[in-house]
Amino acid sequence: xxxxxxxxxxxxxxxxxxxxxxxxxxxxxxxxxxxxxxxxxxxxxxxxxxxxxxxxxxxxxxxxxxxxxxxxxxxxxxxxxxxxxxxxxxxxxxxxxxxxxxxxxxxxxxxxxxxxxxxxxxxxxxxxxxxxxxxxxxxxxxxxxxxxxxxxxxxxxxxxxxxxxxxxxxxxxxxxxxxxxxxxxxxxxxxxxxxxxxxxxxxxxxxxxxxxxxxxxxxxxxxxxxxxxxxxxxxxxxxxxxxxxxxxxxxxxxxxxxxxxxxxxxxxxxxxxxxxxxxxxxxxxxxxxxxxxxxxxxxxxxxxxxxxxxxxxxxxxxxxxxxxxxxxxxxxxxxxxxxxxxxxxxxxxxxxxxxxxxxxxxxxxxxxxxx
Numbered sequence: 001x002x003x004x005x006x007x008x009x010x011x012x013x014x015x016x017x018x019x020x021x022x023x024x025x026x027x028x029x030x031x032x033x034x035x036x037x038x039x040x041x042x043x044x045x046x047x048x049x050x051x052x053x054x055x056x057x058x059x060x061x062x063x064x065x066x067x068x069x070x071x072x073x074x075x076x077x078x079x080x081x082x083x084x085x086x087x088x089x090x091x092x093x094x095x096x097x098x099x100x101x102x103x104x105x106x107x108x109x110x111x112x113x114x115x116x117x118x119x120x121x122x123x124x125x126x127x128x129x130x131x132x133x134x135x136x137x138x139x140x141x142x143x144x145x146x147x148x149x150x151x152x153x154x155x156x157x158x159x160x161x162x163x164x165x166x167x168x169x170x171x172x173x174x175x176x177x178x179x180x181x182x183x184x185x186x187x188x189x190x191x192x193x194x195x196x197x198x199x200x201x202x203x204x205x206x207x208x209x210x211x212x213x214x215x216x217x218x219x220x221x222x223x224x225x226x227x228x229x230x231x232x233x234x235x236x237x238x239x240x241x242x243x244x245x246x247x248x249x250x251x252x253x254x255x256x257x258x259x260x261x262x263x264x265x266x267x268x269x270x271x272x273x274x275x276x277x278x279x280x281x282x283x284x285x286x287x288x289x290x291x292x293x294x295x296x297x298x299x300x301x302x303x304x305x306x307x308x309x310x311x312x313x314x315x316x317x318x319x320x321x322x323x324x325x326x327x328x329x330x331x332x333x334x335x336x337x338x339x340x341x342x343x344x345x346x347x348x349x350x351x352x353x354x355x356x357x358x359x360x361x362x363x364x365x366x367x368x369x370x371x
Contacts, residue, residue, distance in 0.1 A: 014038035015067035021152040035179040065102025124180035161216025229280030246290035284316035
C-alpha cells in the first residue's frame with residue numbers, strides 16, 4: 001500500500017492545498033486549485049513499467065486521503081484523549097476508512113479518463129462529487145458533512161450564493177469543475193499546446209467561475225435584510241476534567257450560567273449593561289447539562305430556574321431520549337426550548353448528523369454516546 005517516493009509529490013501538494021482551504025486557514029484560492037495536482041498526476045499514470053497502474057493510482061489516492069483527512073481531523077484524538085485511551089486507534093481507523101474512499105476516487109477518475117475516454121475536466125467533478133455523496137449516504141456514520149469541498153468557501157458567502165439553488169453538493173460540483181478546467185489547461189500546456197488552446201481553457205474557466213459567483217454577489221447585494229430580534233449566545237466553557245463527571249459538570253455549568261445571566265431585579269451579573277434591552281432569544285451550548293432531562297424532574301426544575309433569569313425563550317442542548325421500534329430507549333443529542341412563561345415548549349430536535357467517534361460509534365444505531 002506504500003506509494004513510491006516519486007509519486008507522492010503531487011498527491012501531497014493537493015492534500016496540503018485542500019487543508020489550507022478550511023479553517024483555521026480558510027484561504028480562498030486553494031479551493032479552486034487543490035485538486036489540480038492530484039488530477040494531473042492521475043492523468044499521467046500510464047504503463048510506466050512500475051507495476052499495476054490501477055493499483056498505483058489507488059495508492060496515490062489513499063496517500064492523498066491520509067494526509068488530507070488526517071490533517072483536517074487532527075482535533076479528534078485531542079478531543080477524545082481525555083475520555084478514552086481508544087482516541088488514537090479510533091482516529092487512525094477513521095482516517096484509513098476515509099483514505100480508502102479517496103483511493104476509490106482516484107481509481108474511478110483514472111478509469112473514466114483512460115478507459116471511458118471522459119475528458120478530465122468532466123471526470124474530475126463527477127468522481128469527486130460522487131465520493132462526497134457516497135461518504136454522506138453510505139451507512140456507517142462517517143459523513144463529516146462540514147468537510148465537503150463546497151463548504152470550504154463558507155468564509156466567502158457572496159461567492160456561493162447559488163447554494164440556495166443547488167445546495168452544498170452543487171457547489172462542490174462547481175468547484176471541482178473549475179479544478180478540472182485548470183487541470184486540462186496544465187495538461188495541454190505540458191503537451192505543448194498553442195496559446196489559442198490555452199486561451200480557450202482560460203475562457204471556459206472564467207465563464208464557469210463568473211456566472212455562479214456573479215449571481216451570488218448580486219443576490220447578496222439585493223437580498224433584503226432586516227432585524228428580527230436580539231440573540232444572546234451564552235457559553236459557560238467548562239473544563240474537560242469537569243465534563244467527565246456529570247454531577248460536577250452540571251454544578252459548574254449552573255454557576256457559570258448564573259454569573260453570565262441577568263439577575264431577577266434587572267441588574268447585570270457579568271453579561272449586559274443596565275440600559276441594554278433584554279434579548280429576544282437566549283442560546284446555551286450543545287449538551288448544556290448531562291442527564292435524561294425529559295425524565296428527570298429535578299434537572300428540569302434546575303434548567304427552568306436558570307432560564308427564568310432571562311425573561312426570554314432559551315434554546316439549549318441536552319440528552320434527549322427516543323424509543324426504537326424494539327421498545328428500547330436510547331439517548332440522543334437533542335435541543336430543547338423553554339418559553340417566556342417559564343415552561344418547556346413542545347419543541348425538540350434530535351441531531352441527525354452526529355460527529356463520528358465523538359458523539360456516536362460508526363456503523364452503530366446512531367445513538368449518542370454515553371459516558
